[in-house]
Amino acid sequence: MKVHLITVGDEILIGQVTDTNSGWMARRLNLIGARLTGITSVGDDEAHILYALQQALGQADAVLMTGGLGPTKDDITKKALARFFGVELAFHQPTYERIIRFFEQLGRPTTEAHRQQCYMPANAILLPNRMGTAPGMWFEQQGKAIISMPGVPYEMEALMEEEVIPRLQKYFPGLPIAHRTILTAGEGESAIAARLEKLEESLPGHIKLAYLPNLGQVRLRLTGSGPDEAALRLELDHYSRLIHKLLGNIIFGSEQEQLEAVAGRLLREQGKMLATAESCTGGYLAHLITSVAGSSDYFRGSIVAYSNEVKMKQLGVSPQTLEIHGAVSEAAVREMAAGAIRALGADVAVSISGIAGPGGGTPEKPVGTIWMAVGDGSTTFARRIQAGKNRLKNIEYASVHALNFVRQFLLGQLQEKAGEQPA
Amino acid sequence: MKVHLITVGDEILIGQVTDTNSGWMARRLNLIGARLTGITSVGDDEAHILYALQQALGQADAVLMTGGLGPTKDDITKKALARFFGVELAFHQPTYERIIRFFEQLGRPTTEAHRQQCYMPANAILLPNRMGTAPGMWFEQQGKAIISMPGVPYEMEALMEEEVIPRLQKYFPGLPIAHRTILTAGEGESAIAARLEKLEESLPGHIKLAYLPNLGQVRLRLTGSGPDEAALRLELDHYSRLIHKLLGNIIFGSEQEQLEAVAGRLLREQGKMLATAESCTGGYLAHLITSVAGSSDYFRGSIVAYSNEVKMKQLGVSPQTLEIHGAVSEAAVREMAAGAIRALGADVAVSISGIAGPGGGTPEKPVGTIWMAVGDGSTTFARRIQAGKNRLKNIEYASVHALNFVRQFLLGQLQEKAGEQPA
Numbered sequence A, B: 001m002k003v004h005l006i007t008v009g010d011e012i013l014i015g016q017v018t019d020t021n022s023g024w025m026a027r028r029l030n031l032i033g034a035r036l037t038g039i040t041s042v043g044d045d046e047a048h049i050l051y052a053l054q055q056a057l058g059q060a061d062a063v064l065m066t067g068g069l070g071p072t073k074d075d076i077t078k079k080a081l082a083r084f085f086g087v088e089l090a091f092h093q094p095t096y097e098r099i100i101r102f103f104e105q106l107g108r109p110t111t112e113a114h115r116q117q118c119y120m121p122a123n124a125i126l127l128p129n130r131m132g133t134a135p136g137m138w139f140e141q142q143g144k145a146i147i148s149m150p151g152v153p154y155e156m157e158a159l160m161e162e163e164v165i166p167r168l169q170k171y172f173p174g175l176p177i178a179h180r181t182i183l184t185a186g187e188g189e190s191a192i193a194a195r196l197e198k199l200e201e202s203l204p205g206h207i208k209l210a211y212l213p214n215l216g217q218v219r220l221r222l223t224g225s226g227p228d229e230a231a232l233r234l235e236l237d238h239y240s241r242l243i244h245k246l247l248g249n250i251i252f253g254s255e256q257e258q259l260e261a262v263a264g265r266l267l268r269e270q271g272k273m274l275a276t277a278e279s280c281t282g283g284y285l286a287h288l289i290t291s292v293a294g295s296s297d298y299f300r301g302s303i304v305a306y307s308n309e310v311k312m313k314q315l316g317v318s319p320q321t322l323e324i325h326g327a328v329s330e331a332a333v334r335e336m337a338a339g340a341i342r343a344l345g346a347d348v349a350v351s352i353s354g355i356a357g358p359g360g361g362t363p364e365k366p367v368g369t370i371w372m373a374v375g376d377g378s379t380t381f382a383r384r385i386q387a388g389k390n391r392l393k394n395i396e397y398a399s400v401h402a403l404n405f406v407r408q409f410l411l412g413q414l415q416e417k418a419g420e421q422p423a
Helices: A021-031 A046-059 A077-085 A093-106 A112-116 A153-171 A189-195 A197-202 A229-250 A259-270 A284-290 A308-315 A319-324 A330-344 A391-410 B021-031 B046-059 B077-085 B093-106 B112-116 B153-171 B189-195 B197-202 B229-250 B259-270 B284-290 B308-315 B319-324 B330-344 B391-410
Strands: A002-008 A035-042 A062-066 A089-091 A119-121 A125-127 A136-141 A144-149 A177-185 A207-214 A217-225 A251-254 A274-278 A299-305 A348-354 A369-375 A380-386 B002-008 B035-042 B062-066 B089-091 B119-121 B125-127 B136-141 B144-149 B177-185 B207-214 B217-225 B251-254 B274-278 B299-305 B348-354 B369-375 B380-386
Touching: A002 A021, A002 A046, A021 A035, A021 A062, A021 A153, A035 A046, A046 A062, A046 A077, A046 A144, A062 A153, A077 A089, A077 A119, A077 A136, A077 A144, A093 A112, A112 B189, A119 A136, A125 A153, A136 A153, A144 A153, A177 A229, A177 A391, A189 A197, A189 A207, A189 A217, A189 A229, A189 B112, A197 A229, A207 A229, A217 A229, A229 A251, A251 A259, A259 A284, A259 A391, A274 A284, A274 A330, A284 A299, A284 A391, A284 B284, A299 A308, A299 A330, A299 B308, A308 A319, A308 A330, A308 B299, A308 B330, A319 A330, A330 A348, A330 A369, A330 A380, A330 B308, A348 A391, A369 A391, A380 A391, B002 B021, B002 B046, B021 B035, B021 B062, B021 B153, B035 B046, B046 B062, B046 B077, B046 B144, B062 B153, B077 B089, B077 B119, B077 B136, B077 B144, B093 B112, B119 B136, B125 B153, B136 B153, B144 B153, B177 B229, B177 B391, B189 B197, B189 B207, B189 B217, B189 B229, B197 B229, B207 B229, B217 B229, B229 B251, B251 B259, B259 B284, B259 B391, B274 B284, B274 B330, B284 B299, B284 B391, B299 B308, B299 B330, B308 B319, B308 B330, B319 B330, B330 B348, B330 B369, B330 B380, B348 B391, B369 B391, B380 B391
Parallel strands: A002 A035, A002 A062, A062 A144, A274 A299, A274 A348, B002 B035, B002 B062, B062 B144, B274 B299, B274 B348
Antiparallel strands: A035 B035, A089 A119, A125 A136, A136 A144, A177 A217, A177 A251, A207 A217, A299 B299, A348 A369, A369 A380, B089 B119, B125 B136, B136 B144, B177 B217, B177 B251, B207 B217, B348 B369, B369 B380
């Protein structure tokens, strides 16, 4: 099945809203073997929508559209679709009643704008929207499917999972295409490419390897296509095993796994409780850890010590350490990790202190200098990394690195590594 | 100036990477009055890149491309560009020397892949990339500009700021188009639309109003175009003032301001230090606050109390409160806020405790039930909100709501509001 995505909205073209829907849909469609012919973003303009729709239908079996269905006056997708199919907009009473109930539950009144939202192209099959007011719409024409969904991400996602994906799978047969994704942390794209150079040259023509770097992680994606899906999967497994042999313990997981979930699983398996002590990352590391459902099973909490007073009072960092070595130092992060174990009653703690920027850098400690420590109260390892100049990227990079540091500690890998300094 | 964006990469079409570059570029280009004709994403395929480029040049004065310039073998944009212009790829020695120096600074070796990266279309004007290895490329043809940049976001962003934007402004004259963005928090899109209905009807044809809702915030965007830019700006200011009159204190700022920066500015002006005590948001609120450079001037830190032990030991929440009312209760968040002031030495504290989901809900406290409190040690206000079912959205929504709660507290607005309960 070939699919084209169209996102509608002036707000995308002027950059007031970043289109994250397309990425989510692309990922989800890939899992069912659909192949994207492209992604097009157009403004709130009927002629542009109609042109994009015609172009997309020329390339793809199904066209998925998002945006332009809300209750306000700049929404235009429905009118464009009615014109495209040559039908009228008709009032849909059940949708109106559902919207009234939806707002009653929230304790808020409905408005005339909500009533306007209930006019739909007469040929639409309506797809119930559990998360919001505007239903999705499914159209069929000459064996092709056109689907329109609201642009609010969580509404679109629920509609895709519950309505659109099952209908697409029923309407179009699958194609034999398969992927394997191998996740690494702690090494750069070029260094990994050098280690895999010979393997890449040995790959058959129907299997490709791609590198997807992002802030301290590189994902490796093997993609294959062929008539025999079972044989294809075996082949991909074979090359995946070869990559594991060549890269060893920089690999932390596979497919959609996330480093925070992998670290969490290790903690759970080992029956250990984690705590964090954060300075420059300001709570982002704790956020990554707690973004995983069920993380309270292995995460006690964090002390975000954004001032020296809090580092001393809550984490027991000594005034001498701060005066002699500074808050961004090996001595400080070691004391912070020890303090987090004591204060939060944890088995393992990781600490971070650094200069996120843009201010605060010095010649010896430029912006991007980040110290971190991980330990269990008896053994503590410290590491200095040099990140870049962008504040938010540095916060994310340091947090990802610290998660990987915890993973390596739990796996007992730090002793073997040169450059680590156990206490 | 009309601009079309093309993002290149199989990884985008299979959803392994979400294209955030387009949104960033659209926003940046909008500020210089450029008008986007559309955004197209294509795979790593020479024919598709060439087709998209031709289509884009048919509509726009400048085409900005990202992706496909990295050191690994799936990168293909340069070859497509050389074919498009009918030129050879030529080795560029200064770029190679810069890459070697770049990696020397990082203490890492260069590879053959980096050498390959130094072959460029012979007609390219190279744009230095301060953040990475692949330079940007600027091409001119028949009065139009074609620009190619790496897909790594912070590399592209630095190239845009330092090279591409200044060159575009020199190459193309500006067009009279203007925007005003008004930022609100705490009320839904439909309710706001109802309050602005008459104003919307009174808008002249060349001025439009759009609603951009996102997790507890709604941005209102006035867009106008016309021959006289000064008159246009006065008109937009006029309608902007009318909107301020109609919406009052749900407006927290304008243009690119962020709620976390607005709250920070109020703290700085009032000379107050903030602390947070977070349960279900797990550090995300502290992350929002500390994402603002200079936030250490007014933020002491946070205690992320992800277990009842930490709530009791670090924040002084009483065991009775937890037993009788539970951790997700008005009594608990009031004690958490008071505890954060004491423990972290702050003037103002905000606390959050809720059920982020997907597990942990009960009939009385379903998933999405969130309590929060804000206070200064003498007066404390508490509020219960009902978020949705998506864990990450709930974390973000609760954090944004808490920031707005702090803003309202600092402005002395909470006393006036029905439903608030001061201690």
